[in-house]
Amino acid sequence: MGSVPRSPLALAALATAAVPGLDARSVRPEEVPGDYDVAVVTAGDDREWFVRAPRTTMAGAALEAEVELLEALHLYVDAGVLPFTVPQVAGYALLPEGGRAVVHRHVTGTPLDLESLHPGPGLSADLGRTLAAVHELPASVVESCGLPSYTAAEYRERRLVELDEAASTGKVPPRLLRRWEAALEDVALWRFRPVVIHGDLAPDQMLVTRGRVTSISGWSEARVADPADDLAWLLAAAPPEAVDSIMEAYQLRRTELHDLRLVDRALLVGELALARWLLHGVRRNLSEVVADAEEMLADLDEATREDAPA
Structure with a gap:
């Protein structure tokens, strides 16, 4: 994978490719730890979506492990074992250099x-x-x-x-x-x-x-x-x-x-x-x-x- 940062517009395009029917109207960059390009995309219905694309192969592998963990954690959320929600992946977009971008609903709260x-x-x-x-x-x-x-x-x-x-x-x-x-x-x-x-x-x-x-x-x-x-x-x-x-x-x-x-x-x-x-x-x-x-x-x-x- 390359290390050239993706623009927010490029990330918005990945989000629309990952989530069928997502109509991106605006996008803003988001800072998170790690080697990721991240943005929050606002759709036409005002719902917000969080898109994250790895910059390196190592970050891509870490993201895949995290996605697998989130899927496992959801079972415990649904069973009432965990008293909070975790991000739920809504879709993926393949990256030209390998790996995938991940999109989930932007979780709200203070x-x-x-x-x-x-x-x-x-x-x-x-x-x-x-x-x-x-x-x-x-x-x-x-x-x-x-x-x-x-x-x-x-x-x-x-x-x-x-x-x-x-x-x-x-x-x-x-x-x-x-x-x-x-x-x-x-x-x-x-x-x-x-x-x-x-x-x-x-x-x-x-x-x-x-x-x-x-x-x-x-x-x-x-x-x-x-x-x-x-x-x-x-x-x-x-x-x-x-x-x-x-x-x-x-x-x-x-x-x-x-x-x-x-x-x-x-x-x-x-x-x-x-x-x-x-x-x-x-x-x-x-x-x-x-x-x-x-x-x-x-x-x-x-x-x-x-x-x-x-």
């Missing part, structure tokens, strides 16, 4: 506003139950699609490798690095049962309607791995007073949850995301990203230094 979360039985609790429902899915749902599956030991080893690479840049504050190394050497912290995780949650991918999570999209990073990955961003960004409601509802919804260090690990994973952001900038020679990561690492180092016991 992106999750973490700052609006409050303690109690409302949206905070619903978030906990929603994530728990994902983590209760059988591992075979992901594994049968060819998506990654890790043991706890393998996943801890991946974290160690990432940290070693981040350390080699010389840009991680030494005290922060020592604290992370100690946490990764704490075997008890990494005793967990791997589960199905979304793997790339963000507010734009969790849509809310009337105080409930009604849709989750962006499943390309799904895998069997550490449940802390899906909780890390919530625990780091949600108001502290809402975290207890999230975790209480999560724990009540999970069965056989014996992960005593889950919250500790989730907080650590949230911190390690800064190391991955640094590596992203270093690998792609993005000086602005590297500078941003260094600033956030310095802030974290200062904050944890203040929190450390005297």
Whole structure:
């Protein structure tokens, strides 16, 4: 596959080819993670359609695995096991260079506003139950699609490798690095049962309607791995007073949850995301990203230094 970006008009043409009867009236580009060209097409009946075309062979393979996963997840949505919807593919269009573009209805809803979360039985609790429902899915749902599956030991080893690479840049504050190394050497912290995780949650991918999570999209990073990955961003960004409601509802919804260090690990994973952001900038020679990561690492180092016991 080539890497020349497709214009929104080209994507609109692919959408009309993929969905019989789709009468495209307007189109706007959409930014999503990964090597994809994406647009939202508005039809004559005002319905919106989401079209995504891979730019590379690797992105094409990932998209095919995600589509297979979405089809499997729909069975659990229809059965009432998952309390939210996921995108449902409406059609495909073959690409000249190989692979296919995928089209589905543009899911409506309001992106999750973490700052609006409050303690109690409302949206905070619903978030906990929603994530728990994902983590209760059988591992075979992901594994049968060819998506990654890790043991706890393998996943801890991946974290160690990432940290070693981040350390080699010389840009991680030494005290922060020592604290992370100690946490990764704490075997008890990494005793967990791997589960199905979304793997790339963000507010734009969790849509809310009337105080409930009604849709989750962006499943390309799904895998069997550490449940802390899906909780890390919530625990780091949600108001502290809402975290207890999230975790209480999560724990009540999970069965056989014996992960005593889950919250500790989730907080650590949230911190390690800064190391991955640094590596992203270093690998792609993005000086602005590297500078941003260094600033956030310095802030974290200062904050944890203040929190450390005297």
